[in-house]
Amino acid sequence: MTAMEKVKELVESNGLVVFSKTWCSYCIRVRDLFNEIGAKGKFVQLDEEEDGEDMQFALLEWTGQRTVPNVFIGGEHVGGCDDTVRKHRREELIPMLESAGVL
Amino acid sequence: MTAMEKVKELVESNGLVVFSKTWCSYCIRVRDLFNEIGAKGKFVQLDEEEDGEDMQFALLEWTGQRTVPNVFIGGEHVGGCDDTVRKHRREELIPMLESAGVL
Numbered sequence: 001m002t003a004m005e006k007v008k009e010l011v012e013s014n015g016l017v018v019f020s021k022t023w024c025s026y027c028i029r030v031r032d033l034f035n036e037i038g039a040k041g042k043f044v045q046l047d048e049e050e051d052g053e054d055m056q057f058a059l060l061e062w063t064g065q066r067t068v069p070n071v072f073i074g075g076e077h078v079g080g081c082d083d084t085v086r087k088h089r090r091e092e093l094i095p096m097l098e099s100a101g102v103l
Numbered sequence: 104m105t106a107m108e109k110v111k112e113l114v115e116s117n118g119l120v121v122f123s124k125t126w127c128s129y130c131i132r133v134r135d136l137f138n139e140i141g142a143k144g145k146f147v148q149l150d151e152e153e154d155g156e157d158m159q160f161a162l163l164e165w166t167g168q169r170t171v172p173n174v175f176i177g178g179e180h181v182g183g184c185d186d187t188v189r190k191h192r193r194e195e196l197i198p199m200l201e202s203a204g205v206l
C-alpha cells in the first residue's frame with residue numbers, strides 16, 4: 001500500500017481521523033477537545049508510523065495542508081487545530097461529528 | 104564550548120531568551136506574544152543549531168524542563184508557553200521584561 005492509499009483508507013474507514021505527532025501540543029489540544037466532547041476518533045501518530053514522512057507528504061498533496069494536526073470528519077477535510085477550534089466555537093463541530101456517527 | 108556552557112551563556116547575556124523550534128506552533132505563539140508586547144528577545148531555534156539536541160538536554164538538566172518553548176527573562180527561568188501566558192494574564196510578565204531591560 002502506498003502512503004497515499006494508506007492515508008485515504010484511514011480517512012474513508014474512520015468517522016474521525018486526526019493525523020498527529022505525539023509530542024506536539026497543538027495535536028494534544030485537538031485530542032483533548034474531542035475527548036471533552038466525547039467523540040471517538042482514530043489518532044494516527046505520524047512520528048510513530050514507519051512511512052510517517054511519506055504519509056505527511058501524501059496529506060499535503062491531497063489536502064494542500066502540510067502541517068499537523070490534520071483533521072478529517074466523515075471523510076471531509078476539516079483542517080488543523082485552529083480550524084477545528086473555530087468550527088467548535090461556531091457550534092458546527094458537534095453536528096459534523098454526529099453525522100459522522102462518532103458522537 | 105559545551106552545550107551547557109552555550110545555553111548558560113545565552114541566558115546570561117540576553118534579557119529575554121526563548122529556546123524554540125521553527126515549526127512549533129507553541130513557540131510561534133510565545134514569539135507573537137512578545138512581539139505584541141514589544142519586547143526584544145533572542146530566539147534560539149534548536150532545530151537549526153548543530154548541537155540543538157545537546158542544548159535541549161542541557162536545558163533539561165539545568166531547569167528540569169525538556170520541552171520547547173523554554174523561556175528565560177533576566178536570567179530567570181519562566182517556563183513554557185502556558186507558564187508565560189499565565190504570567191501575562193496575572194500582569195507579571197511586563198514588569199519582568201521591564202526589569203530585564205528588554206521593554
Ligand SMILES: N[C@@H](CCC(=O)N[C@@H](CS)C(=O)NCC(=O)O)C(=O)O
Nearest residue numbers: 026067068069080081082126127128
Ligand atoms: N494553524 C495550524 C498550525 C499547524 C502547524 O504549524 N503545525 C506544526 C506543528 S505545531 C507543523 O505541522 N509543523 C511541521 C511539522 O511538524 O512537520 C493549526 O491550527 O493546526
Ligand SMILES: N[C@@H](CCC(=O)N[C@@H](CS)C(=O)NCC(=O)O)C(=O)O
Nearest residue numbers: 023024025129170171172183184185
Ligand atoms: N505545556 C507546555 C507544553 C510544551 C510541550 O509539550 N512542548 C512540545 C512541543 S509543542 C515539546 O517540546 N515536545 C518535545 C520536543 O519537541 O522535543 C508549554 O506550555 O510550553
Ligand code: FES
Nearest residue numbers: 024026127128129
Ligand atoms: S510542535 Fe509545538 S505545538 Fe505543535
